[in-house]
Each structure stands twice: as structure tokens, then as C-alpha cells.
Amino acid sequence: MGPLVANEIIxxxxxxxxxxxxxxxxxxxxEGAGFSSSRKLAGVFYGYDTVVLKVFFTAAIxxxxxxxxxxxxxxxxxxxxxxxxxxxxxxxxxxVIMGAGFILGGFCPGTSFCGAxxxxxDAMVFIVGLILGIFIFGEGYPLWEDFYKAKFLGIPKISxxxxxxxxxxxxxxxxxxxxxxxxxxxxEKKFPREEY
Amino acid sequence: MNSRLLLAGFIxxxxxxIAAVPSNTTKQYKLTANELLQEAVSYEPYIxxxxxxDMLVQQDPSLQLIDVRTPDExxxxxxxxxxxxxxxxxxxxQYVDILDQDVKMNVFYSNGSLNSNEAWMITRQLGYSNNxxxxxxxxxxxxxxxxxxxxxxxxxxxxxxxxxxxxxxxxALGGSVEGNTAKSAIPAKPVITSKxxxxxxxxxx
Amino acid sequence: MTTxxxxxxxxxxxxxxxxxxxxxxxxxxxxxxxxxxASGAIKSAIVTxxxxxxxxxxxxxxxxxxxxxAHPKPMKAWLVFEMLGVLVGGFLSGALSGRLKLKxxxxxxxxxxxxxxxxxxxxxxxxxxxxxxxxxxxxxxLSGMAVLSLxxxxxxxxxxxxxxxxxxxVRKNWI
Numbered sequence: 001m002g003p004l005v006a007n008e009i010i011x012x013x014x015x016x017x018x019x020x021x022x023x024x025x026x027x028x029x030x031e032g033a034g035f036s037s038s039r040k041l042a043g044v045f046y047g048y049d050t051v052v053l054k055v056f057f058t059a060a061i062x063x064x065x066x067x068x069x070x071x072x073x074x075x076x077x078x079x080x081x082x083x084x085x086x087x088x089x090x091x092x093x094x095x096v097i098m099g100a101g102f103i104l105g106g107f108c109p110g111t112s113f114c115g116a117x118x119x120x121x122d123a124m125v126f127i128v129g130l131i132l133g134i135f136i137f138g139e140g141y142p143l144w145e146d147f148y149k150a151k152f153l154g155i156p157k158i159s160x161x162x163x164x165x166x167x168x169x170x171x172x173x174x175x176x177x178x179x180x181x182x183x184x185x186x187x188e189k190k191f192p193r194e195e196y
Numbered sequence: 197m198n199s200r201l202l203l204a205g206f207i208x209x210x211x212x213x214i215a216a217v218p219s220n221t222t223k224q225y226k227l228t229a230n231e232l233l234q235e236a237v238s239y240e241p242y243i244x245x246x247x248x249x250d251m252l253v254q255q256d257p258s259l260q261l262i263d264v265r266t267p268d269e270x271x272x273x274x275x276x277x278x279x280x281x282x283x284x285x286x287x288x289x290q291y292v293d294i295l296d297q298d299v300k301m302n303v304f305y306s307n308g309s310l311n312s313n314e315a316w317m318i319t320r321q322l323g324y325s326n327n328x329x330x331x332x333x334x335x336x337x338x339x340x341x342x343x344x345x346x347x348x349x350x351x352x353x354x355x356x357x358x359x360x361x362x363x364x365x366x367x368a369l370g371g372s373v374e375g376n377t378a379k380s381a382i383p384a385k386p387v388i389t390s391k392x393x394x395x396x397x398x399x400x401x
Numbered sequence: 402m403t404t405x406x407x408x409x410x411x412x413x414x415x416x417x418x419x420x421x422x423x424x425x426x427x428x429x430x431x432x433x434x435x436x437x438x439a440s441g442a443i444k445s446a447i448v449t450x451x452x453x454x455x456x457x458x459x460x461x462x463x464x465x466x467x468x469x470x471a472h473p474k475p476m477k478a479w480l481v482f483e484m485l486g487v488l489v490g491g492f493l494s495g496a497l498s499g500r501l502k503l504k505x506x507x508x509x510x511x512x513x514x515x516x517x518x519x520x521x522x523x524x525x526x527x528x529x530x531x532x533x534x535x536x537x538x539x540x541x542x543l544s545g546m547a548v549l550s551l552x553x554x555x556x557x558x559x560x561x562x563x564x565x566x567x568x569x570x571v572r573k574n575w576i
Contacts, residue, residue: 016482020485023482023487023489026425026487030490058423059423060426063427063430066423086552093533095555098531101527101530103567105521105522105526108439116491118495130443132525135451137532138462175208175211
């Protein structure tokens with residue numbers, strides 16, 4: 001049955017309508033959870049507010065378990081969904097640069113749009129930065145093209161990498177996530193902040 | 197605090213279930229049994245040896261003969277230009293591009309038509325099109341093309357024309373069974389043009 | 402309770418928000434076969450702009466022209482529509498809970514100007530990194546983790562690991 005668009009149950013144009021609706025849901029939840037506030041986001045790095053950690057991992061494990069159940073019932077063909085290809089070096093280097101951008105700028109791309117939508121000027125400036133950054137990457141592409149394409153690992157799953165079943169991997173991730181939630185709540189008590 | 201425990205109470209059992217059940221690795225059949233029955237009733241997968249012989253003589257590039265017998269049998273005798281995909285190997289990944297395409301006309305054959313029918317059923321159920329079955333298999337091929345029965349002199353003209361065609365085809369294709377161990381000079385290796393398949397969704401951030 | 406919190410409604414419970422976000426992500430996979438994303442929409446916009454302003458240059462810059470080739474109408478992309486939705490959704494949520502306000506949010510210890518400069522630098526880095534890493538926090542890390550992609554976990558670890566490693570040096574900006 002799913003994914004609907006790959007199985008031609010809906011057209012690509014309808015798919016764009018769904019994209020808009022899904023985006024509304026995405027933006028609504030992000031804002032509602034407080035992701036429009038950079039100081040709330042940055043809190044995860046200092047332990048005074050771990051909402052990012054909680055929302056992020058709860059969403060990941062919910063979707064992960066959901067997908068595995070849909071696949072189990074035969075409602076979605078997991079071989080048809082998009083999985084990011086893994087290029088080891090650029091994934092690590094990109095992640096490190098993004099991490100630096102996160103702690104300096106206080107947003108990530110999705111949350112900056114969310115912040116901008118409710119009038120955060122710092123979020124708008126962050127978006128200007130994003131545009132510049134992507135533009136610079138595109139302009140200087142020949143310089144880092146080799147690095148960008150180095151060490152291609154295909155589209156491996158972490159479960160294949162560890163050599164265990166998807167379901168077992170999911171269970172481990174869920175348990176790790178709850179461990180982190182517990183630490184996060186402990187940290188919020190230990191490094192409390194009245195207002196930010 | 198409570199909400200974390202509530203969530204844990206819900207998600208962890210789900211995760212335990214998903215870890216305990218075997219993952220769903222069955223290949224999804226594109227057609228249900230019912231649809232397949234409809235197909236089998238309404239759709240004619242058989243190609244008469246005359247048509248196949250004609251295409252072979254014309255060297256029609258769209259014809260792809262697929263021998264579903266064992267490699268041993270294939271080595272002993274095969275039709276010109278045929279490739280060997282033993283029935284037991286039908287679902288191997290390396291053959292997907294050959295079986296699932298919409299450029300060539302695949303014609304399965306075996307000695308009779310039992311194995312080739314099975315091959316057709318399976319590929320059909322996977323949603324592949326353009327696969328056919330050589331009517332009557334090699335046995336019928338031998339009767340019609342390799343050793344055609346001469347019609348009696350009172351037969352209608354078209355019977356005689358047919359016989360002449362078969363004689364001609366038989367000669368063009370290398371005569372009798374015994375003389376046919378040498379395989380055609382330009383064998384196997386079909387040019388494969390994959391059709392636009394259901395693809396993984398393209399994406400990225 | 403601080404005055405700010407009295408004025409605006411409290412934020413959603415994070416676990417509830419997480420479950421909702423997970424369901425939205427699941428819907429994205431079920432309907433469109435792909436996860437959420439953000440930076441790709443900006444790339445679409447940039448490609449369109451570069452193409453309109455300097456078409457000859459857009460052809461020459463292979464990163465943009467490759468993208469253009471793969472997406473003939475870059476603005477008619479899934480992520481562009483999704484991000485328009487994010488703006489609408491964020492605005493709705495902000496309006497409903499009384500958080501719509503034009504302001505620069507920063508720690509009392511720093512000036513607005515400093516906050517904006519850091520936001521710009523952070524944006525540039527994040528934009529660059531998102532292209533190098535083939536996706537940002539939502540596209541690579543969140544969506545990748547949901548489908549157990551190894552790349553998603555690597556991105557996630559690298560983003561948060563670096564964040565923690567550098568947090569001490571810029572603590573003044575936040576606390």
C-alpha cells in the first residue's frame with residue numbers, strides 16, 4: 001500500500017499538497033514544543049532544558065517503531081522509501097560543521113523557519129546565514145567535490161552494520177533513548193534556570 | 197516525569213514486540229491470487245512455435261528466448277539465441293533486469309510447457325509484463341518446426357504454405373536436433389533496457 | 402511562574418510533542434516515502450534564484466546544475482511545499498499561544514547585535530554543513546534515525562557531539 005506516491009496511489013501533485021499539510025503539522029508541533037526559541041534549543045547543551053533531546057528522540061523512536069509495524073502488516077514497502085546514502089567522511093565532517101553552527105547560531109534549518117514564522121529576528125538572520133552557507137558550498141563545490149563523494153558506503157542500515165535484526169536494533173535504540181531522557185530530566189533538575 | 201513513564205509504558209512493549217517477531221521480508225506480490233486467476237483466464241500467454249520460428253528467421257531483436265530447464269539440458273540443446281535461466285534460479289537478483297522490462301518479448305520454454313508455465317505465473321504475479329510461453333514447449337517445437345509432418349497432397353494451400361515455411365525455418369535455424377548442438381554465433385547476452393520501474397523515492401534534505 | 406510564561410501559554414509536553422512529530426514523520430514516509438527536511442528547500446530556492454539571475458553561471462556551477470538537472474522545476478519540490486507548511490504551521494501555533502512577537506531573543510549577558518552576528522555565523526556553518534552532510538538535523542538525523550539509516554546516526558552523533566564539545570566556549574551566549 002504505502003508509500004502512496006511510489007505505488008502510484010496518489011499523483012505527484014497530490015503529493016505536494018500532502019507535503020504542505022505535513023509541513024503545517026511539522027511547524028505546528030515544532031513551535032508548540034518550543035523549538036522556535038533558540039535559548040530553549042541551546043538548553044540541551046547546558047542541561048537546563050532538554051526539550052530538544054526529548055522531542056527529537058521521541059519522534060525518531062515513534063516513527064521507527066511505527067514504520068516497522070506498518071512493514072510487518074505489509075502496509076508499507078520499506079524498500080521503496082528514501083534512505084540517505086552514507087558517505088562516511090562527508091557525513092562526519094558535515095555533522096561536525098552543523099554541530100558548530102547549532103551551538104553558535106542556536107537553530108537548525110527546520111527550527112529557524114519555525115522561529116522566523118513567529119517573528120524571531122535572530123531566526124531570520126540565521127536563515128540568511130543558511131542561504132549564504134549553501135550558496136558558498138555550491139560555488140566552491142569543485143574544491144570539495146572529491147571529499148564530498150569519498151568513502152561511499154551505500155545506504156546501509158545501522159542494524160545491518162551491527163549485524164542484528166531491525167526489530168532488535170529498534171528495541172536497543174528505544175532503551176538508549178529512555179536512558180537519555182532519564183539523564184536529561186536529571187540534568188534539568190541539576191542545572192535549573194528560572195527564565196530564559 | 198509521569199509522561200516519560202507513560203510513554204515508556206507504551207513504546208517499550210511495542211519495541212519488545214517488534215524485536216520478537218520476525219521482520220517482514222516477504223517480497224510483496226503485485227497481483228493478488230484473484231487478479232492472477234483473472235489474468236490466467238483472460239490472458240493468453242502462449243506463443244505458437246510458428247511465430248517464434250518466424251521471429252527467429254527474421255532475427256527480430258525484440259525476441260528473447262529464455263530456457264528454464266537445467267543448465268545441463270540447456271548445454272545439450274537450446275534454441276538459437278536463448279539464454280538459460282533455470283526455474284530454480286528465477287528469482288535471483290541478477291535476472292530481474294531481464295525478466296522485468298518492457299522492451300523485449302520474453303518467451304519461456306521448457307521441454308513440455310509445465311515449467312515454462314510456472315515461470316510465467318511467478319513473473320506475472322510479481323507484476324512483470326512481456327513474458328510469454330512457447331506453446332507446447334520443445335516437444336511441440338520438434339513436431340512443428342524441426343520435423344514437420346508433410347501434408348497430404350489434398351491439403352489446402354495454407355497447410356502446404358505452412359509446411360514450406362516450417363521446412364524453411366528448420367533449415368535456417370540449423371536443421372534437425374542432432375545437427376543443432378552448435379549454438380548460434382551471436383548468442384545470449386541480450387541488450388537490456390530496464391523499464392521505468394517503481395523506484396525508491398528520491399529525497400534528501 | 403514568570404511573567405513571560407503567564408502571558409503566553411505553556412509549551413506542549415515534550416513527549417507528547419515527540420509522539421506527534423513521530424506520527425507526522427511516519428505520515429511523510431507512508432504518503433510520500435520520504436522523511437522531513439528543511440535545508441533542501443533553501444537549496445531549491447537558491448538554485449532557482451541563481452538560475453534566474455545568472456543562468457550562464459548556474460550552468461557552470463556543477464553543484465547547482467546537477468541539482469537543476471535532477472529537479473527541472475526546483476520550486477515545485479516536496480521540501481519547498483513542506484517548508485511553506487512549516488511557516489504556516491509555526492505561525493498558527495504561535496498565534497494560538499500568543500507568542501507572535503518581532504524580537505531578537507538573546508541571553509541578558511549579550512547584546513542583540515552579538516546575538517545576530519552569531520546567528521549569521523551559525524547559519525552559514527549550518528548551511529554549509531547540511532550540504533556536505535547531505536541533510537540537516539531533520540533531513541538526515543531525524544528522518545535517517547527513523548529508518549535506521551547508518552548515515553542518520555552518524556550525522557546525529559556528529560551534530561550533538563560537536564555541540565557539546567563547543568558548548569563550554571560559547572556559554573556566555575546562552576546562559
